[in-house]
Amino acid sequence: MQYKKLFTPGKIGNVEIKNRIVMPPMMLGFGQFDGRPTEKMMNYYEARARGGAGLIVTEITRVNDFSGASAFAQLAISHDYHIAPLKEMIDRIHRHGAKMFIQLHHPGRQNIGLMMGTVPLSIAMERIMGKAYDRMFYKVAPFGKKLMEKDLVLKTWAPSKSPRAYSAESKNREMSVHEIKKIIHRSSSQTEKIELDVKVGDKVRIISGPFAEFIGDISEVYPDKSKLRAMVSIFGRETPVELEYKQIQKV
Numbered sequence: 001m002q003y004k005k006l007f008t009p010g011k012i013g014n015v016e017i018k019n020r021i022v023m024p025p026m027m028l029g030f031g032q033f034d035g036r037p038t039e040k041m042m043n044y045y046e047a048r049a050r051g052g053a054g055l056i057v058t059e060i061t062r063v064n065d066f067s068g069a070s071a072f073a074q075l076a077i078s079h080d081y082h083i084a085p086l087k088e089m090i091d092r093i094h095r096h097g098a099k100m101f102i103q104l105h106h107p108g109r110q111n112i113g114l115m116m117g118t119v120p121l122s123i124a125m126e127r128i129m130g131k132a133y134d135r136m137f138y139k140v141a142p143f144g145k146k147l148m149e150k151d152l153v154l155k156t157w158a159p160s161k162s163p164r165a166y167s168a169e170s171k172n173r174e175m176s177v178h179e180i181k182k183i184i185h186r187s188s189s190q191t192e193k194i195e196l197d198v199k200v201g202d203k204v205r206i207i208s209g210p211f212a213e214f215i216g217d218i219s220e221v222y223p224d225k226s227k228l229r230a231m232v233s234i235f236g237r238e239t240p241v242e243l244e245y246k247q248i249q250k251v
């Protein structure tokens with residue numbers, strides 16, 4: 001059989017992939033407790049990029065440490081401190097001409113009861129105790145399994161009350177409206193945070209929204225909200241316009 005298209009480029013959205021070889025997501029267990037990739041994980045993905053894959057999809061990558069963990073040694077994209085190491089990993093993939101997609105993941109009721117709320121605790125303990133915590137963790141893990149069998153761990157969350165998940169076998173409960181809102185708020189405020197080196201007086205070009213293609217002078221910057229205010233000349237009058245970082249380019 002001939003695969004004539006295998007080594008021809010293709011596009012997914014606006015991402016150009018050099019060939020049709022895609023490495024699907026596979027949970028590796030090579031992450032750090034706080035969700036940053038280990039050197040081992042970076043080497044693993046880079047070896048696949050060097051080997052010729054056009055697109056690599058990461059393992060399930062958690063977006064919430066409290067209710068959304070699937071494994072302790074799992075890649076995460078739940079905090080700003082994940083941005084730099086993820087960039088480093090992806091830069092290493094790009095060097096070989098490959099692209100990387102991140103598989104965003106929340107397990108819902110397929111979470112394991114033992115993990116509800118314990119991942120942030122593990123992150124804190126590892127920061128205090130370092131490698132000693134790693135060793136202790138794997139010794140106490142079998143005890144945790146026993147607690148789970150007896151339903152002595154927190155219930156996992158699901159959007160509505162549902163039977164135990166086949167894969168996780170922890171009891172679950174429906175989320176409150178407050179919990180749902182909290183997760184939605186956290187996800188949106190985190191994904192929209194963008195770092196941009198701008199200051200009052202800089203000139204910017206607006207690239208999207210009703211003022212696209214206008215040029216403005218920054219009059220105020222709100223880095224914690226990834227927003228700024230710029231003075232734009234509209235019908236000859238200087239008008240303040242509030243803009244998100246993603247709507248502008250520095251001139």
Ligand SMILES: Cc1cc2nc3c(=O)[nH]c(=O)nc-3n(C[C@H](O)[C@H](O)[C@H](O)COP(=O)(O)O)c2cc1C
Pocket residue numbers: 024025026027028058059060103
């Ligand atoms: C060890 C292992 C881990 C996996 N982890 C993930 C994962 O993190 N996310 C996902 O969507 N699929 C995961 N999968 C499913 C694989 O992506 C799937 O096996 C692969 O696409 C090949 O498809 P097939 O098993 O139907 O042949 C995993 C599979 C294995 C064997």
